[in-house]
Amino acid sequence: MKHMLAILAAAMLAAAGPARAADTIKLGALYPLTGNSAPAGQAAKAAIAVAVDIVNTAHPEFKGLPLADTAGLPNLGGAKIEVIDADHQGDPSVGQQQALRLITREHVAALLGTYQSSVALTATAVAERYGIPFVIGDSVAANITQRGFKWTFRVTPIAGDFAVSYVDFLTQMKRSGRKVDSIAVLNENTDYGTSIGGSIVEAAQKAGYQVMRIVYNAKSTDVSAQVLQLKDKNPDVAIFVGYTADEILYMKTLKELDYKPAMIIGDDAGFSDPSFIPAVGDISQGVLDRSAWDAGKPGSVTYRINEMYKARTGRDMDDTSGRWMQAFFVLADAINRAGSTDPAKIQKALRETDLKPAQLMMGYRGVKFDASGQNLLASTYLIQLQGKSYKAVWPEARATATLQWPMTGWK
Amino acid sequence: MTRRGWVVLAAALLAYPWAVAGSDGAAFLQDMGALVLLAAIGASAWNILGGYAGQISVGHAMFFGAGAYVPLLVYQHWQAPPLLGVPLGVAASLGIALIVGHPTFRLAGHYFSMATIAVAELVRIMVGNWDFLGAAIGLQGPATGRGWYDLTFRSAVPYYYIFLAVLALLLAVTAQMQRSRLGYYLHAIGAGERAARSLGVPVRRYKLYALLLSAGFTSLAGSLYALKTGFVDPDSGLGILVSVQMIITAALGGAGTLLGPLLGAAILVPLQTATNTWFGGGGSGLTYVIYGGVIVLIARFEPGGLLELWHRRAAARLARRGRVRHAA
Numbered sequence: 001m002k003h004m005l006a007i008l009a010a011a012m013l014a015a016a017g018p019a020r021a022a023d024t025i026k027l028g029a030l031y032p033l034t035g036n037s038a039p040a041g042q043a044a045k046a047a048i049a050v051a052v053d054i055v056n057t058a059h060p061e062f063k064g065l066p067l068a069d070t071a072g073l074p075n076l077g078g079a080k081i082e083v084i085d086a087d088h089q090g091d092p093s094v095g096q097q098q099a100l101r102l103i104t105r106e107h108v109a110a111l112l113g114t115y116q117s118s119v120a121l122t123a124t125a126v127a128e129r130y131g132i133p134f135v136i137g138d139s140v141a142a143n144i145t146q147r148g149f150k151w152t153f154r155v156t157p158i159a160g161d162f163a164v165s166y167v168d169f170l171t172q173m174k175r176s177g178r179k180v181d182s183i184a185v186l187n188e189n190t191d192y193g194t195s196i197g198g199s200i201v202e203a204a205q206k207a208g209y210q211v212m213r214i215v216y217n218a219k220s221t222d223v224s225a226q227v228l229q230l231k232d233k234n235p236d237v238a239i240f241v242g243y244t245a246d247e248i249l250y251m252k253t254l255k256e257l258d259y260k261p262a263m264i265i266g267d268d269a270g271f272s273d274p275s276f277i278p279a280v281g282d283i284s285q286g287v288l289d290r291s292a293w294d295a296g297k298p299g300s301v302t303y304r305i306n307e308m309y310k311a312r313t314g315r316d317m318d319d320t321s322g323r324w325m326q327a328f329f330v331l332a333d334a335i336n337r338a339g340s341t342d343p344a345k346i347q348k349a350l351r352e353t354d355l356k357p358a359q360l361m362m363g364y365r366g367v368k369f370d371a372s373g374q375n376l377l378a379s380t381y382l383i384q385l386q387g388k389s390y391k392a393v394w395p396e397a398r399a400t401a402t403l404q405w406p407m408t409g410w411k
Numbered sequence: 412m413t414r415r416g417w418v419v420l421a422a423a424l425l426a427y428p429w430a431v432a433g434s435d436g437a438a439f440l441q442d443m444g445a446l447v448l449l450a451a452i453g454a455s456a457w458n459i460l461g462g463y464a465g466q467i468s469v470g471h472a473m474f475f476g477a478g479a480y481v482p483l484l485v486y487q488h489w490q491a492p493p494l495l496g497v498p499l500g501v502a503a504s505l506g507i508a509l510i511v512g513h514p515t516f517r518l519a520g521h522y523f524s525m526a527t528i529a530v531a532e533l534v535r536i537m538v539g540n541w542d543f544l545g546a547a548i549g550l551q552g553p554a555t556g557r558g559w560y561d562l563t564f565r566s567a568v569p570y571y572y573i574f575l576a577v578l579a580l581l582l583a584v585t586a587q588m589q590r591s592r593l594g595y596y597l598h599a600i601g602a603g604e605r606a607a608r609s610l611g612v613p614v615r616r617y618k619l620y621a622l623l624l625s626a627g628f629t630s631l632a633g634s635l636y637a638l639k640t641g642f643v644d645p646d647s648g649l650g651i652l653v654s655v656q657m658i659i660t661a662a663l664g665g666a667g668t669l670l671g672p673l674l675g676a677a678i679l680v681p682l683q684t685a686t687n688t689w690f691g692g693g694g695s696g697l698t699y700v701i702y703g704g705v706i707v708l709i710a711r712f713e714p715g716g717l718l719e720l721w722h723r724r725a726a727a728r729l730a731r732r733g734r735v736r737h738a739a
Contacts, residue, residue, distance in 0.1 A: 031694075033691060033692070033694040033696075034691070034694075034696050034698060034699060038696075041694070042694055045694055084692065085691075085692035085693075085694065086687075086688075086691055086692050087687055087691030087692060087694065087698065089687070089691075089698075091647060092640060092642050092643075092644070092647050093446075093636070093640050093647065094687070096640060097439075097442060097443070097446070097684065098687070098691075100438060100439050100442050100567075101436065101439045101688060103438075104436045104437070104438040104439045105435065105436030105439045106436075117548075118548075118549055118642065118644050118646075118647070121549075121551060121641075121642050122640055122641060122642045125554045125555075125641055128554065128555065129555070129565040130565070141548065143551070147551075147554045148555075149554065190547060
């Protein structure tokens with residue numbers, strides 16, 4: 001019995017982990033570093049490491065980006081930021097536990113997270129109970145910011161924002177003389193497709209467009225019925241919300257049945273998949289896709305950030321990691337303005353956040369939180385497949401190539 | 412275990428939250444204590460069917476899930492306190508156990524295990540596509556409690572004592588069972604089903620009793636999980652890993668023994684937490700390498716569970732003492 005207790009006590013003390021000195025500003029980050037979404041978590045961790053480097057050392061070449069030109073946070077006497085990484089394994093319970101550890105054991109001033117929305121829901125609840133600011137970079141479930149929480153801030157756009165971006169774009173096209181009256185939305189039938197598809201239909205109808213919707217199963221092996229339905233109605237623009245295999249199948253079927261609307265917009269997932277361009281890039285010339293991240297022209301801030309990220313990981317930075325990095329910059333800026341690591345002061349500074357597009361590395365219209373903590377100005381770029389890669393074409397201020405309308409497809 | 416042993420164990424468990432209260436990160440250590448007890452409840456509940464009766468179910472996640480879903484369901488749809496859903500969850504689990512037990516108990520050995528996996532996966536996929544049950548998104552509890560009845564505490568200490576009370580009840584029931592006809596019958600079934608039947612044990616009926624008892628308590632474990640976490644989705648409530656965790660915990664400490672599951676939980680949960688705390692942030696996946704490695708070592712050298720090792724040493728000590736007395 002005594003042995004058992006001794007083992008028990010030793011194991012429990014060991015689990016607490018080593019304590020660290022508190023001479024820097026400590027922030028906690030909760031990523032999925034193992035499990036199904038490990039690649040996304042690892043990429044986000046690398047992005048945060050790059051962001052910490054940018055804030056902690058002087059980088060005068062990053063013009064406009066807050067805190068880049070100085071070393072550390074000037075309002076806190078040049079204090080450096082230390083990010084304590086934690087792995088929540090994609091498990092809501094582990095996320096809760098690790099948030100608790102970062103708050104009570106590591107005494108972090110604020111938290112960042114989390115990729116999976118399920119983990120965001122439980123981890124933010126811990127931060128709420130302890131009164132620690134939690135800044136969400138990339139989790140998109142709408143209800144995360146619909147629970148009346150006062151310590152949760154979300155920088156990323158969510159389903160409704162994507163819909164608004166698409167409709168804004170189409171309205172602008174219409175004003176410039178292109179024919180955009182009818183829209184078709186084709187979405188797959190699980191959580192992802194139905195929520196985004198529904199938001200687009202709603203936003204487009206509100207803006208006065210004639211909308212048709214086709215809901216399909218992403219695992220189907222034949223989509224000619226859907227394409228024929230599309231051909232029959234002949235909409236001006238078709239918006240696809242689906243995964244990889246189904247979107248590739250759609251592009252092939254469109255060509256086989258020789259039908260092409262003036263423009264196709266893909267909602268990230270399938271169109272952004274690394275296998276999309278090799279498989280159907282040649283017959284999908286001119287399709288649009290969304291991304292809030294674009295490396296931009298050589299010499300630009302984003303281009304330099306991408307170079308730093310590439311030096312660390314050997315890959316270009318992706319949209320998800322970019323959204324994490326932006327969340328970190330927003331938090332660092334708020335801590336600097338607060339001039340303190342007191343959570344309540346950081347919370348106040350976050351509420352007063354008002355960043356302009358020129359101060360951001362992502363394509364948002366700004367960062368300004370509403371009472372629920374959601375960024376009111378979150379939006380996205382549209383990128384167009386031209387040749388072998390996507391190029392930013394909208395909004396014009398951030399474009400690196402001119403928009404081609406109508407799309408050329410396979411001709 | 413001797414009476415003194417029980418008193419020491421009970422005192423240690425009762426004192427734990429206070430013992431760590433003064434340390435840095437006390438809240439985290441208390442939270443881990445609650446998670447140890449929760450894992451012990453799940454594993455002890457599984458142990459009734461899997462340990463004593465020797466029916467290795469790999470589908471207990473469905474009972475855990477029923478227990479986790481129903482309290483959050485009554486909150487989500489009718490704003491009722493989740494606590495009200497706890498007995499409903501147990502009732503749902505017993506219903507599922509009756510339906511599932513009948514056909515699966517016709518199967519023996521590995522086939523039984525496979526059938527339970529299949530049923531549990533079926534339930535997971537069904538729930539994942541059922542809007543009323545939150546589909547793929549899952550269900551949430553009250554994030555900040557409206558009153559004490561929502562059982563939403565900032566500190567883990569209240570959860571710790573609630574879990575401890577449930578564990579005490581479960582262990583008392585199990586101890587009582589061990590000494591009753593049910594216990595002997597289950598032991599006989601575990602040792603050899605055909606032999607038990609030939610000796611006149613009503614095997615099917617008693618296996619069903621064990622399943623009902625086991626399912627009811629597993630459902631309680633699920634409810635406690637949902638109350639503490641405030642969230643459940645198909646993976647965290649009904650995923651196969653939920654079942655596997657119960658089995659590993661029970662087997663590590665000693666399946667078919669009263670305290671084996673508690674011992675297993677007291678080792679596994681802190682081990683999991685410690686490896687994740689030390690190596691998780693590095694992102695190298697070392698967490699699982701070490702965690703898995705320890706399990707492999709124990710399985711290789713102490714397949715009967717760690718409690719076996721302790722029993723053996725106690726027996727050796729007793730024998731030594733006997734020899735000494737003899738010589739004197």
